[in-house]
Amino acid sequence: MITRMSSLFLRTLREDPADAEVPSHRYLVRAGYVRRVAPGIFSWLPLGYEVYRNVERIVRQEMNSAGFQEVHFPALLPREAYEATGRWSEYGDTLFRLQDRKNADYLLGPTHEEMFTLMVKGEYSSYKDLPVTLYQIQTKYRDEARPRAGILRGREFVMKDSYSFDIDDAGLEASYARHRQAYIDTFTRLGLEFVIVSAMSGAMGGSASEEFLAPTVVGEDSFVRCTSCDYAANVEAVVTPVTQEQDFGGLPASHVELTPNAASIDDLVALSNSVEALRRADRDWEAADTLKIVVFMVTDAEGTQKPLAIGIPGDREVDGKRLEAVLHPRDARPFEEADFAKHLALVKGYIGPGVLGSQQAAGIEFLVDPRVVEGTSWVSGANVSGSHVYDLVAGRDFSADGSIEVAEVREGDLCPECGGGLTLARGIEIGHIFQLGRKYAEAMGLKVQGETGELVTVTMGSYGIGVSRAVAAIAEQSHDDKGLIWPREVAPADVHVIATGKSDEPFDYADQLAADLEARGVRVLLDDRRGVSPGVKFNDSELIGVPTIVVVGKRLPEGFIEVKDRATGERSDIAVSDALVQISEICGK
RNA sequence: CGGGGCGUAGCGUAGUGGCUAGCGCGCCUGCUUUGGGAGCAGGAGAUCGGGAGUUCGAAUCUCCCCGCCCCGACCA
Structure with a gap:
């Protein structure tokens, strides 16, 4: 299906919205991808939803190919499950609570550890069933004290959350390692630059925990990176290198x-x-x-x-x-x-x-x-x-x-691994992986029978990717002063074909080219708007950020059209006779 | 929750007691224009966040309420 701008539900904005500060928010609104409906709550318009679904699809494919199985829970959950782990009260004001007509308490799930634990408990009861890793892609609700930066930190957002279930610690470690690799593959494919930092497990409990951060100045998490080795850590988790104890003989008395x-x-x-x-x-x-x-x-x-x-x-x-x-x-x-x-x-x-x-x-x-x-x-x-x-x-x-490790961390502090210098940077948390351990399994009574018939408490890992946040993170890392620049796989289209001029020829040609490209599997956004000046179309195309832009216009009579690379700005005229093949190649089709 | 800023048409804004609330973008109609956000002419669109008050007169002053944005606290 060719997406035609003459009928696409889209209105781009010439000016920055007054309430948007960070680039991803500004451009996602200006390019007509999202609209705010309440603080931290957004609607996706056609182009934005296309990008969102591309991200979701990639995440799903990578999870599936790692061997994890998709399930789906409701977002609307009864209080009981969260009572068992104490989180009904522990979560505090961040939890969206509501009541049904009988005044029974419900909540909108902020995370689903309890539900996954209960699900496995309901189906499995033997060590032979393990290990297993389940995931879902679900809308989560958290009544954040301060939502900010558009969809970077919302109160409603989509998260892919996975949970691994193992019989012992070695199994957990293996499941954790597998997930870690799946995340590396996923974020790489999403075109995100990221670093993996050690983190504190904090409220989640458990031992090992790492965060995937997309470095950008608007990120909410501070982290350090070593300039000479690959050490990286969240600021909360930075370890101060132990200095050698010194002999105090010879020091003056106090x-x-x-x-x-x-x-x-x-x-x-x-x-x-x-x-x-x-x-x-x-x-x-x-x-x-x-x-x-x-x-x-x-x-x-x-x-x-x-x-x-x-x-x-x-x-x-x-x-x-x-x-x-x-x-x-x-x-x-x-x-x-x-x-x-x-x-x-x-x-x-x-x-x-x-x-x-x-x-x-x-x-x-x-x-x-x-x-x-x-x-x-x-x-x-x-x-x-x-x-x-x-x-x-x-x-x-x-x-x-x-x-106690609580002193502020500074640029130039020493690396605990190699003694080199640390640099401070900020990043967006796009993924977080935890070795949860037995906290939830114990609270919910998740046990299976072991080889000798004894009951063994299962050990769990928990793994999250902010799917909607990833859209913003990509936008944050990939834009210029003209607009967005999507990596091809998440872009709303492969090619943005623009017809200019007032005669029928360029429009007819562009239409045919779009149809031919689509037939080869190239996704096309076609600007077939009549009576719209070329400048408007060029600016819109740069704002929207499709990776390849094709302009059909003044050189068409000579048999040439123009191909532009959105990211580099490089443009070249190509012969109409080669157009289909060349453009398909650029798009990898 | 603390600090700061703000609320005027779909968007961006001007207007600090006085005529019919002004401008730009966007939108509609017509003519012209068509390779970098076109021109001219005509037009639609606003309970000025809400309520109460002061005043001959309130977008403008007072009080109360609501909402939004930013920073911080908070936040798997």
């Missing part, structure tokens, strides 16, 4: 010094460099020489509150996201005045290791950054207002309850 009005690291460093008695012989003091103590009030799942003191080099801040990830499911907030009032051992601005740690009288848990290893020397608070301790050596003068 000494308390008066440091009035130096409650901030900046003031402390400035003061230490300006007062003769405090200065270093070899160089100026730097913020990194200080040990900053940041205190949080941590609330656990039962609601119990406990202070937590974290010691990090003074030149760094605690990264909220990293803290959140490490503490999960516990929750942390910075200490407030009222908290200090209840913990008099903590002198705001002058807190030091001296009063910290579960062994001390105050009993406050004290964790330090991995950079604070035995033998390192610091300047820290003396727990008396207006005083700091110098030459405070870890392992000699103080010790912590353990270490």
Whole structure:
């Protein structure tokens, strides 16, 4: 079927929509691919839906060829299943809840671990049935606090979610590896540039977890990449390389010094460099020489509150996201005045290791950054207002309850694998794979009989691809200042044939060419609009972003038409006699 | 939830107390034009987010409500 622009349900916009900031959103709206109907909720118009379906088709084909089996669950689900895992309440406001006419509780599925687990439980009961991997392509609903960037982060979106079921850990690892490869194949075919980063499993529980990120400046996830090896990690999961413990023999003894009005690291460093008695012989003091103590009030799942003191080099801040990830499911907030009032051992601005740690009288848990290893020397608070301790050596003068990875990650930090430099970048999360383990199987009672007849809890993996998000991610990575540039396989057509002029000839010829191309399996978008100026058609074609553009116009009488490559802008005239063959070749048909 | 911005025709916008709410794009009719968002002429399209109030008079001022966008918090 030739798509004819004379009758296509399409209106392109000349101006950027006022509410769209990121390029993918702007162009998807301007080119008439999607329209917003509510915050984070979009409709697909014909061209957009074509692209969406192409992406979906590729995902489905790759899943099938990896041997995974497609099923389909409802989006509307009863409360009970989510009650068993506690997620009915755990999910909080993000869950769309509703009631039926009998006031029974329902939800719109935000994810389907429970349903898949129950499905397998209902059908299988023997180790001989495993392993098995099931998937679905489903609309998911999450009442996000802040949907943004068009279809990049919506409240209704389509996700491909898969779940593997294995009898043991080795099986899970194999299933995980197979899925990982299937994802590599899928994203490659979608034409996406991506990196695989190690991630925190967070709320999902389980052990290993990796994210597939499409690098772009508008991405929501920060990640690091090593410039000299292939290490890459989500910022939450970056590991600080362990520095060698140092011998502290020969280091000067610690000494308390008066440091009035130096409650901030900046003031402390400035003061230490300006007062003769405090200065270093070899160089100026730097913020990194200080040990900053940041205190949080941590609330656990039962609601119990406990202070937590974290010691990090003074030149760094605690990264909220990293803290959140490490503490999960516990929750942390910075200490407030009222908290200090209840913990008099903590002198705001002058807190030091001296009063910290579960062994001390105050009993406050004290964790330090991995950079604070035995033998390192610091300047820290003396727990008396207006005083700091110098030459405070870890392992000699103080010790912590353990270490914690929450310091902000910086460009140039060292790679934990090879010691090279790390660079920071942002990416869109297009896929996430988890070794879930037995959390859901246990909660839902998914057990099968093993070889000797005993009941064995199944171990699971969970794997997601944001299908609708992938459309936006591709648009984000593949556009220029004129519009979209689709990779051929996801493009709404292979060729955009434009007829120009006012006589019938170019239109008749274009029509015939389109029909001949279609007969060879080339998908054609035909601009057969009469009375529309060539400039409008050219601009529309660039906005729409079909990879190959064919212009039938002024040189037709001489027997030539023009072929343009949307991505490179290269154009060449080809003879009408070769047109069909050449264009088919360009399109790989 | 915190901070900032905004709500006027399908889209983009002007208009901070005074005549019939202006302009551009898009749309309709006619003529001309046809290789980079054509020209001329005519036309349709708006309860100015909603409600209440102040005023001789409100898009414009006041109060309440609703909604949207961006940043942050949040987020498998």
